[in-house]
Amino acid sequence: MFIFSYPLKLLAKLNLQHLQINDALIKELPTPVAVTDTQLNFIAYSKRWLIEHNITQGEIISVNFFDALSHIPFQFKDILNNCLMGNSCQNEGQEFKKCENQKIWLKWNINPWKNENGSIGGLVINLENITAKKQLQELVEKAQEVSRTGGWQVDLLTYKTQWTKMVNIIHEMPLDYVPQTYDECFVHFKEGEYRNKIIAASNEAIKYGTPWDEEVIMVTGTGKEIWIRTKGHAEFIDGKCVRIFGICQDIDKYKRQQLAYTESAEKLKKAVTASKVGTWEYYLDTGKTVWDDITFSLHGVPKDNFTGSLYRNWKNAIHPDDFIEIQKAVQKYYNGGGLGSGTVEYRVLLPNNQVRILKSTVTVITDPKSAEYKGVGITQDVTNEKLAEKKLKEFAEITGKQNNSLTNFAHMVSHDLRAHSTNLSVLTSLLKDEKDEDQKIQILEMLKSATESLNSTVYNLNEVVQSNSKDIRDELTKVNVLKVIHTVKNNIGTLFQEKNATCTINVATEHNVKVVPAYLDSIILNLFTNSLKYSSPSRDPKIVITTTIVDEFLELTFTDNGKGIDLEKYGATIFGMHKTFHRNKDARGVGLYITKNQIEAMGGSITVQSKVNSGTSFKILFLLN
Amino acid sequence: MSFVDNTCIIDDDPICVFGLKRTLKEADFSKNIIAYTNGLEAINGFKTLLNQGEKLPSIVFLDINMPIMDGWDFLEDFVKIPNVNRDYVHIYILSSSVDSRDIIKAKEISAVSNYFIKPVTKLDLHKVIAELSTQ
Numbered sequence: 001m002f003i004f005s006y007p008l009k010l011l012a013k014l015n016l017q018h019l020q021i022n023d024a025l026i027k028e029l030p031t032p033v034a035v036t037d038t039q040l041n042f043i044a045y046s047k048r049w050l051i052e053h054n055i056t057q058g059e060i061i062s063v064n065f066f067d068a069l070s071h072i073p074f075q076f077k078d079i080l081n082n083c084l085m086g087n088s089c090q091n092e093g094q095e096f097k098k099c100e101n102q103k104i105w106l107k108w109n110i111n112p113w114k115n116e117n118g119s120i121g122g123l124v125i126n127l128e129n130i131t132a133k134k135q136l137q138e139l140v141e142k143a144q145e146v147s148r149t150g151g152w153q154v155d156l157l158t159y160k161t162q163w164t165k166m167v168n169i170i171h172e173m174p175l176d177y178v179p180q181t182y183d184e185c186f187v188h189f190k191e192g193e194y195r196n197k198i199i200a201a202s203n204e205a206i207k208y209g210t211p212w213d214e215e216v217i218m219v220t221g222t223g224k225e226i227w228i229r230t231k232g233h234a235e236f237i238d239g240k241c242v243r244i245f246g247i248c249q250d251i252d253k254y255k256r257q258q259l260a261y262t263e264s265a266e267k268l269k270k271a272v273t274a275s276k277v278g279t280w281e282y283y284l285d286t287g288k289t290v291w292d293d294i295t296f297s298l299h300g301v302p303k304d305n306f307t308g309s310l311y312r313n314w315k316n317a318i319h320p321d322d323f324i325e326i327q328k329a330v331q332k333y334y335n336g337g338g339l340g341s342g343t344v345e346y347r348v349l350l351p352n353n354q355v356r357i358l359k360s361t362v363t364v365i366t367d368p369k370s371a372e373y374k375g376v377g378i379t380q381d382v383t384n385e386k387l388a389e390k391k392l393k394e395f396a397e398i399t400g401k402q403n404n405s406l407t408n409f410a411h412m413v414s415h416d417l418r419a420h421s422t423n424l425s426v427l428t429s430l431l432k433d434e435k436d437e438d439q440k441i442q443i444l445e446m447l448k449s450a451t452e453s454l455n456s457t458v459y460n461l462n463e464v465v466q467s468n469s470k471d472i473r474d475e476l477t478k479v480n481v482l483k484v485i486h487t488v489k490n491n492i493g494t495l496f497q498e499k500n501a502t503c504t505i506n507v508a509t510e511h512n513v514k515v516v517p518a519y520l521d522s523i524i525l526n527l528f529t530n531s532l533k534y535s536s537p538s539r540d541p542k543i544v545i546t547t548t549i550v551d552e553f554l555e556l557t558f559t560d561n562g563k564g565i566d567l568e569k570y571g572a573t574i575f576g577m578h579k580t581f582h583r584n585k586d587a588r589g590v591g592l593y594i595t596k597n598q599i600e601a602m603g604g605s606i607t608v609q610s611k612v613n614s615g616t617s618f619k620i621l622f623l624l625n
Numbered sequence: 626m627s628f629v630d631n632t633c634i635i636d637d638d639p640i641c642v643f644g645l646k647r648t649l650k651e652a653d654f655s656k657n658i659i660a661y662t663n664g665l666e667a668i669n670g671f672k673t674l675l676n677q678g679e680k681l682p683s684i685v686f687l688d689i690n691m692p693i694m695d696g697w698d699f700l701e702d703f704v705k706i707p708n709v710n711r712d713y714v715h716i717y718i719l720s721s722s723v724d725s726r727d728i729i730k731a732k733e734i735s736a737v738s739n740y741f742i743k744p745v746t747k748l749d750l751h752k753v754i755a756e757l758s759t760q
Contacts, residue, residue: 419638419721422743426644446640 035113037122038084040065052129071129073098076106083110083123093130105134153245154185156206161185170228170250172220190217190225198230205234206241215255227255278379284334284366285373287311298358298379300350319347319355330375333364340364345382357386405597409464417461420454463522463594472601476514478625481556482507484517485545488524492532499532501541511547513554513622519598520622526591527618531560536613553604553621564612574608627656628754629683634660635667635699636688636719645686645719645745652750655684663691664699671703675710684753685716686745689727696720697730704736711736715757719743 026035026044032052034045042060049055053069060068066077073096083089089110096104109126144150150166161179168175171188179185186202189195194216201212213231220226232246272279278295282288289310296303299317306313318326326346333340341363348356362377427447434440485505489496496503513520528543535541544559565574575596599606603623610616632655636642642660649655659682661667671681689696696718703711715738718731731740738756741749 416721419641419743422721423638423640423644426744427640430644430647443643446643450640 031126032128033124033126034065035122035124036065038120040080040123042068043122049127052127065125071098071104072106072127073104079108080110080123080125083112084120086112086120088112093134095134103131104129105131148250150248151245152248153243154182156242156244167248170220170226170248171218172222172224174221188218188220190219194218202232202244205232205244209234209236209241212246215251226250226252228252276381280377280379282311282375283373284364284375289314295379298356298381299348300356317348319349322346330362330364333362333375334366340366345386355383356381357383409461413461416457417454420450420457423450424454460591460594464597472516472519473603475516476602476623477517478512479515479517479520480509481511481513481520481547481554481622482509484520484524488521488528492525492528495529495532499535499541501532501535501543503543503545506544506546507556508547511549511554512625514625515602515622516598519602523595523598523620526595527558530591531558531562531616534560534562534616536561536563549624550621552624554624556620556622557617558620559615559617561615564614564616565608565610566612567608567610571608575606626653628652628654628757630656631680631682632658632684632686633667633682634658634686635662635664635691635696636660636686637662637691638688641688641719641743648745648747648750652747654750654754657682664694664696664702666693667699668694668702671706675706681706681710681714683713683715685714686719686741687716689718689720700734700736715753717741717753719745 023044026033026046029046030048032046032049034049035043037043041062041064043062045060050060053071055068065080066072066074075096079089089108091106091108093105093107096106098104107128107130111124112120113122113124115121144164144166148166148170150164150168150170152161152163152167154161159182161182161184163178165175168177171177179187186195186199189198197214198212198216201210201214204210205212211231211233213229215227215229217225218228227250229249229251230246231249232244234241235243235245272292273294276294276298278298279292280295281290287309291310293303299314301310301313301317315323323346326344329342329344333342341361343359343361345357345359348358350356358379359382360377360379362375364375365372424447427443427450431440431443431447434443482505485507489503495501531543532541539561542561544557546557548555548557567574575592596606599620599622604621606618606620608616608618632649634642634645636645646658646660649658659670661670664687667685674681687696687699694702700716703716716736718737718740719742720727720740721743728740731737739753
């Protein structure tokens with residue numbers, strides 16, 4: 001609490017009169033100034049003083065310096081006391097510690113004033129609180145340090161250059177260094193591209209006032225090359241450039257990271273492009289779809305010229321036969337909850353009607369905890385692999401078939417040929433020792449039949465080899481089925497008569513097929529002789545032959561009323577070479593095997609239906625002409 | 626004196642039957658020889674013999690590949706004949722086949738005594754005689 005008393009105020013007025021200074025004049029001074037007596041009580045002060053020191057209580061005449069200015073640390077009293085001894089004191093800025101966490105910056109100019117008698121009457125104090133200013137300056141310096149940014153300017157009238165401390169630090173030059181000539185400003189930029197660029201930029205600025213902002217390499221005082229960002233502006237007076245100024249920022253670390261990133265991103269892009277792996281994203285809530293270039297090209301969708309949503313384009317690209325499957329599969333991952341993933345394969349129909357097989361690995365993120373609610377994936381072209389796989393399978397199938405047929409063949413050779421050779425050797429050894437002429441004749445008869453059988457077997461083996469060894473599809477010629485049936489039937493007319501057989505032929509005259517004529521003869525002959533051979537002993541053989549057209553085939557049905565075949569027992573091996581399911585006297589067991597081989601070689605097929613003691617029916621498909 | 630009274634050959638190949646008959650005679654193997662051309666004929670023949678109160682042949686040479694009823698099917702039906710009537714019947718399989726699968730299959734059937742690859746020689750018959758004599 002201050003005590004204001006008239007006598008004290010009056011005293012102050014008196015002192016002022018001593019100083020011959022107008023009280024009102026001091027009030028209006030534009031600086032924070034105050035006059036005190038030797039006791040440091042205020043005699044006069046400017047309005048600025050009150051504002052500067054944030055004094056709000058009003059009148060402070062006769063109030064003590066430290067009572068009115070409570071924010072001024074007590075150490076300041078030493079300075080004031082020193083001045084009261086008759087010394088002037090000036091400071092551009094000094095820091096005082098008020099307490100643990102509080103600092104104050106003060107700037108002052110203090111002079112003692114003297115009475116008429118020459119004794120010191122008090123002090124004239126000019127005191128500024130520059131804390132805020134200082135803090136701001138500190139902040140700027142700190143910011144420069146943190147951002148590694150410095151400022152510079154060149155006065156174009158004097159060609160005097162100024163650098164802030166940070167510019168020297170960035171340049172790794174002594175702190176007191178400053179370029180001495182205009183040209184010296186540019187020697188720090190790396191010779192060639194970068195130096196030329198900045199010289200050109202500053203010339204432009206001086207001429208037209210165009211500012212620049214460039215990232216260039218400079219060489220530091222220690223010879224290191226670093227990336228900096230340099231910005232420059234020009235100042236014009238009366239149409240003449242008087243000053244260029246700007247900043248210099250050390251961006252080496254960031255720039256190198258950026259360059260490294262750009263390089264690796266470029267590499268990655270190249271790698272991804274080379275691997276032909278497309279990446280994509282599909283946002284489940286918004287339907288937003290993101291494709292990379294490869295995904296576009298894999299699906300045959302033009303990147304810069306497509307209409308509608310990408311999802312729709314994707315859907316349209318997929319082969320119609322595959323879409324439902326894909327949708328189901330993706331739905332499954334989607335319904336999996338959380339993180340569903342898997343692989344789908346689908347065909348796309350390219351604009352040129354080519355089919356491409358794609359394999360896509362999908363991950364669907366539907367976890368409610370995740371901010372991402374989308375499907376992501378990579379897509380690859382696996383057409384070649386798939387085609388190769390298919391070829392391999394076909395090849396394996398052919399190999400398997402051939403292996404099977406070779407096994408059959410080996411079995412046939414081992415069994416049938418062996419049977420004949422055994423017989424021949426037995427008969428010849430018997431003949432050698434036989435004395436009885438009648439017996440000899442009988443053995444010779446048997447020998448004749450054995451050699452005929454051997455001959456027939458060898459002939460059949462040859463047929464098997466023939467039908468298996470070459471692709472005869474190109475040798476197919478047009479043959480009339482009805483004609484062939486009649487010819488074959490006439491050739492075995494005697495057998496027909498012997499068996500008292502009848503035959504009904506329901507074949508249209510215009511039915512022509514694409515076959516090897518000799519094969520068709522052999523097939524028809526085989527069917528006839530089979531039916532007659534295995535006819536039922538209890539009834540006369542009846543054969544019915546009919547034809548119908550099924551797609552690109554002619555279906556020939558050959559039905560008899562013979563003994564029939566127990567298909568449950570022999571079904572699996574009926575067309576096999578080694579199974580002689582009815583071995584009549586002249587049956588060789590390979591007839592049906594050869595028939596089947598010949599039919600298949602010509603692109604057809606054969607199936608059988610039969611019932612024991614009721615009859616057999618073969619259905620054969622031949623390619624229509 | 627013959628080694629056995631009755632021998633049966635089941636084979637559709639007349640030359641084989643002829644050859645085997647000659648070999649059996651030369652070895653004086655059997656007093657009587659019956660031949661059937663397939664399994665069914667043989668089964669029927671056996672049934673007739675049993676009905677007439679006669680014994681079954683003690684040795685049977687059985688071919689595998691035959692029409693109507695092959696050797697395997699014959700064996701299936703044969704084992705259904707009551708034990709007392711077939712216990713003393715020894716069956717030898719004959720085949721032109723050197724296929725190991727056939728040999729293995731034959732050996733798995735308990736009613737089969739042995740497996741011969743055609744032609745059956747005198748040496749084979751001596752083996753049979755030796756085997757049966759030691760029993």
